[in-house]
Structures are given as C-alpha cells and as structure tokens.
Amino acid sequence: xxxxxxxxxxxxxxxxxxxxxxxxxxxxxxxxxxxxxxxxxxxxxxxxxxxxxxxxxxxxxxxxxxxxxxxxxxxxxxxxxxxxxxxxxxxxxxxxxxxxxxxxxxxxxxxxxxxxxxxxxxxxxx
Numbered sequence: 001x002x003x004x005x006x007x008x009x010x011x012x013x014x015x016x017x018x019x020x021x022x023x024x025x026x027x028x029x030x031x032x033x034x035x036x037x038x039x040x041x042x043x044x045x046x047x048x049x050x051x052x053x054x055x056x057x058x059x060x061x062x063x064x065x066x067x068x069x070x071x072x073x074x075x076x077x078x079x080x081x082x083x084x085x086x087x088x089x090x091x092x093x094x095x096x097x098x099x100x101x102x103x104x105x106x107x108x109x110x111x112x113x114x115x116x117x118x119x120x121x122x123x124x125x126x
Contacts, residue, residue: 001041002078002114006071009109019068020047022104030100031073034093039084042074067110078114 010019024045031043047069048054058066075081084090101107 004073007067037089037093044072046070
C-alpha cells in the first residue's frame with residue numbers, strides 16, 4: 001500500500017468552518033464518485049480542531065501555523081496509482097477534482113506527498 005498525504009490550507013477568503021464544511025459536504029462526494037477511476041482504495045479527511053488544548057500543544061513545540069486539515073488517500077501501490085492517473089478516465093477524474101480543489105484550497109501552501117505507513121501501536125480491535 002502507498003498513501004497520498006495532502007496537508008491542506010484553505011484559501012484566504014474562507015473561514016476554517018466554511019472550508020471544512022465544503023471539503024466534507026461537497027468535495028468528499030466528488031472523490032467518492034471518482035475513487036475507482038483514480039485507483040483510491042480508502043479516503044480519510046482529518047479536520048483540524050480549534051481549541052485551547054491543541055493550541056497549547058502546538059505552542060509547547062514551537063509549531064508553525066496549523067493546517068486546516070489533512071487528506072489521506074490509499075492506493076494499492078505506486079504502480080497502481082501511476083496506471084490510474086495514466087489512463088483517460090483517471091486523467092479526467094483527476095482534472096475534475098483539481099478544478100474543484102482550486103475553489104477552496106490554497107494549493108501553493110498545501111504540501112502533498114506519497115508515503116508508506118508503519119503502524120507502531122495497533123488500533124482498537126486488532
């Protein structure tokens with residue numbers, strides 16, 4: 001498995017609440033509808049919470065400005081991802097998603113990368 005991690009910052013004209021609502025209610029269904037075309041096996045949105053505890057944790061580490069959220073998309077492997085985005089249906093779906101992302105994500109300030117997970121503490125029920 002390989003994971004695409006997208007650390008999102010909202011466009012400056014949006015509040016965090018408006019950004020997260022659009023991302024969950026409008027963009028997520030677009031990803032779900034196009035998942036097969038782009039080879040996505042799993043998609044998770046991690047929405048940043050604004051609270052005193054989170055701010056204290058960040059301050060204790062001298063952390064930079066937080067992201068507004070993180071998107072995690074799993075693929076079978078790098079070859080499957082390349083094949084999916086290399087065919088006509090995958091390219092069309094990818095272009096549609098990118099067009100939508102331009103409407104709510106500050107793409108120039110939102111790092112994106114491929115990664116491999118290493119589970120250290122297994123989740124509940126394992």
